[in-house]
Amino acid sequence: FFLVIAFVVVVTADDCESDLKGLVQECKQYVLFRANPRIPPSDACCGVVKKVNVPCLCNKVTKEVEKLVCMDKVVYVC
Template identity: 70%
Template sequence: MAMVSVQADDGCNNDIANLVNECKQFVLFPANPKIPPSDACCGVVQKVNIPCLCNKVDGRIEQMLCMEKVVYVAGYCKRPLAPGSKCGSKFFFM
């Protein structure tokens, strides 16, 4: 059983690494302008475990990432956050 949870965590960590590599330029501060993400970024967004990633967002990450841009990129890539969902310390009602 422990092996499964380690693999699931590793998968989420791999998602983070892939997102950083492909999407960081589209989600960093400042909040504007919002730049449409690349096809490569959207390809990664389509595959990631969003709830797992949102659980890993902490205050340190929120200082680097513009959560408004994260929501924009997710929506642009056709993986919008569900209304009322929580990512890090923020709730989204879009």
């Protein structure tokens, strides 16, 4: 969901859920539509982003998620 990577890490669904929870906890204020200007992410957010399983999280992006999360800001946070 957050990074373009050159390799795929195989993890369990539980790991993907853990990644998602970490992203929500540390990064949501940087990617929601309501936060109008782009805000540089915190070190904690960057740390979470560097460890997530991107292919797994990309599968969780639905139309409903896209209504709340600004994908332009997601790319900026990366």
